[in-house]
Amino acid sequence: GESVGLHLPTLSVQEGDNSIINCAYSNSASDYFIWYKQESGKGPQFIIDIRSNMDKRQGQRVTVLLNKTVKHLSLQIAATQPGDSAVYFCAENTSGTYKYIFGTGTRLKVLA
């Protein structure tokens, strides 16, 4: 149904600063996690993923941290650029469920 009562949080950062986007996931049995970036008028695009047997994974300018104890996921973007402005979603997958459950999303605004 609709996300009644929920709103899209916004994170504003200065260009060149680091960004940290947080996500609380719902299922302690989830064993695979993904961060997606969605630009206006486009579909979600893969940024980085992490499996539950890891607690940190690095990509190019991005790092994902996983804390299974508190069911928390974060995305760190280094030296944030204007092109990073978008809505960011975390998604979780539990083996055998054939679905990716998305978080509510965070809008990242990069200030020049």
Add this chain to the structure above:
Amino acid sequence: DTAVSQTPKYLVTQMGNDKSIKCEQNLGHDTMYWYKQDSKKFLKIMFSYNNKELIINETVPNRFSPKSPDKAHLNLHINSLELGDSAVYFCASSHKEVVKTEAFFGQGTRLTVV
């Protein structure tokens, strides 16, 4: 080159009409999905198919009927459209579940019911 393509990109129609959205993936994936994104950007799964078989129907009204003629296609037919059906619908695909990889999304179909 497009990995997951869906048509049309925009769809404006009157209440009560029946419409279809088509989706095709050329990635060789086994699993395909339909997601609905509301005005607050919330993404909710509607259906998932694995090897043409329906796996998940997330309490979607039966006015919505997915059809998968083969592994590369998953179409969505909607009967008796209602104002509340207005949203962006995304098709996605992924490898079979034992291969932990991301889902690839299409560009979305913005459905507006007037």
